[in-house]
Amino acid sequence: MSGAVKASAFADALHAEWTKLRTLAGTAWLLAAAVVLTVGLSAVSAATVTCDGAGCGEDPAKVGLLGVLAGQAVVAVLAVLAVGEEYGTGMIRVTFAAMPRREAVLAAKAAVVAAVTAAAGVLAVAASALVALALEPGNGFTAGHGYGHLASAATLRAAFGSVLYLVLVALLGVGVTALLRDSAAAVGTVLGLLYLFPILAQVISNPDWHRHTMQLAPMQAGLDVQSTIGLAGQPLSPWQGLGVLALWAFGALGLGGLTLRLRDA
């Protein structure tokens, strides 16, 4: 009985969070922007990056899904606002009064944000992949240059992994915002975590440190899931890389949940 009550309480929390997110003015715009930015940048990349011969070193999946680099920023904003706006307006006190189990509130928020991100991610990644599959063979990604049929199992894994990547970035955003309670600071932190590592990796010349940086960096490690060529040479295998990002995301969520419980709203 009590289990059923708990389950229905979480369903109520999910429903409440879904209503809040659905009716926020920005949500639809942000989801649309995430899709447009992802597909746009992917298309530019697929149209401009060429493979000039056998062993040119370009990864058709990374080239065709490059837009995820831009789309993730919008996804992060969406996730941060889903939590941060409630703190901004003070609404969070009402929420916690209605729903005293704060971890459940955070879990419901995370679930709803993950769901809408996954929906937008499927749309964005599928469209990017189709554009890439249409454009890339004309840019030298041909059997003659060592690329088989581009629509392979590895490409499917890269596409599916990219959707998961966006979902994990959203969860990272939810967790960091729960920790920081301020939208602007949270967005700065999340984007800093994502974008700073690749720049730092550029100036680290020690191969060991460079490798560790790439293994630790949420964006670099997570995007390993897009690799379809040269897997032996990359710091982590595709799923290991996504696992590193998952550790970041669920670590942030866990810390966020813990601080929610421990401190005043």
Next chain:
Amino acid sequence: MAGRDGFGQLVHAEWTKLRTVRGWVAGLVLAAILTVALGMLGPLGSKIACDHVGDAPTHSCHISGPPQDATGQEVDDQSTFVHRTLTGDGTVTARLTGFDGKYSPDGGGPADPGNPTAGLIDGLQPWSKAGILIKDGTTAGSAYAAVLASGSHGIRMQYDYTHDTAGPAVSVTAAEPRWLRLTRAGDTLTGFSSTDGTTWTQIGTAHLANLPKSVQVGVFTASPDFAVVKNSFGGSSTNTGPTLATGTFDQIAVTGDSTGDWTVPAIGSAAAADGGPGALQGPEAVAGAVSNAGAGADAADGFTVTGTGDIAPSAPGEGAGKTPESSLAGTFGGLIAVIVVAALSMTSEYRRGLIRTSLAASPRRGRLLAAKAVVLGGVSFVVGLVAAAIAVPAVRAVDHSKRMYVYYASTQAEIRMVVGTALLLAVAAVFALAIATIVRRGAAAVAAVIVAVVLPYILAVASVLPAGAAEWLARVTPAAAFAVQQTVTAWPQVKASYTPTNGYFPLSPWLGLAVLGLWAAVAYAFAHRQLCRRDV
């Protein structure tokens, strides 16, 4: 008068707001700490091969890099130089009757150890050089002036590595030989070329202040490496191959006080000087000079000179050393913190409803925005200046302690790098303030500005896009502003990979910063209009 007092009060009020919010002060301090600490990460994680052989430290390493000229600029100074001593004023004349070369299109070492030129195909490099040279001895990096024919850039006069003056744009062949002449009068050296040896065209003059009375004069040949740069996902690879150039000279004449024999580098002497095991296998094994008429013949019969290497400024290459601007890699961390504080300084007023009070106190709304811009821009400038002024020497100290070689930058370039970083933060803060005023949402404003400034940099520099697209990004997006940190020079007379990936921005430092300034100005103008026109 009252107006000016009013604005001063507004600035003071904004300054008070800024310094009394603990989180914002913490953010600005964090900006400075991130700028310095993230910059340190690079050298702290680095070790250079010379103090480790395999995994074992050798403790026998010196900070070394390429040879340097008198100003400290790194240079390449390797050629085959047939020379004799000239004391005081004089003239050197020679006719170049043939100029051709060989190169390895695949890069790498020789195909056949027994045959140094196996696998090489015929062809000159664009900056292969053959000509006459007046030089302060044969020490690497010493002062010189040269008149030379190049592979595909015509006749030139070059001196002291960084100076290059174009002469007639012709190619020298056996059918169309060219006379070259250099005259010395005190510190002034003048270069000429001629088609017939009687009518001379002046190319340029050089003033070499520290040239000694006795110099080495003669004919030389050099040929820089052939390099193909390939950009691929996550980095670029360079395919480099050795090259050779052979110049045939006759009618060599020196006027002035010049006696004694010609010093003719023996075939293979470049490899011998290098001393490296296996060096004899490469094209250096065939570099050297022979007299056209056999041993001991008169110089008027000329020399056939085969050379490799280059006499030119050296561009920082992969792994050879660090560029000075790499000490400011932490700027991105500081930039993000400053953007957050700048955006918050506006959006938090909206969030708390304080904006109504602020605008009631200052009904001329544009002035409120101006006051905020002055305070944020000023504070960000100071934060950036302090952070960069600490980061540059601190990171360099770590670099040196790790025995990393840091490339030369003039004091002027270093000051520009530090002040430019401070201005970059200041302009970015105003940009973030303007965007925050337009969108009134902290998270959206912060994300928009970070994506506008940092993402194009990642795409252009640390990522994947082909060179054309990368240069376009580094020209028109706010990321163009990072050109202000560039200290390395793209030399027109040196062929290298001058792409954003290698730290070369398409715009000049101040022009690049101006691009960000333009973005900020447009955003500010729009923010001003919105603030004045709409209800709070």
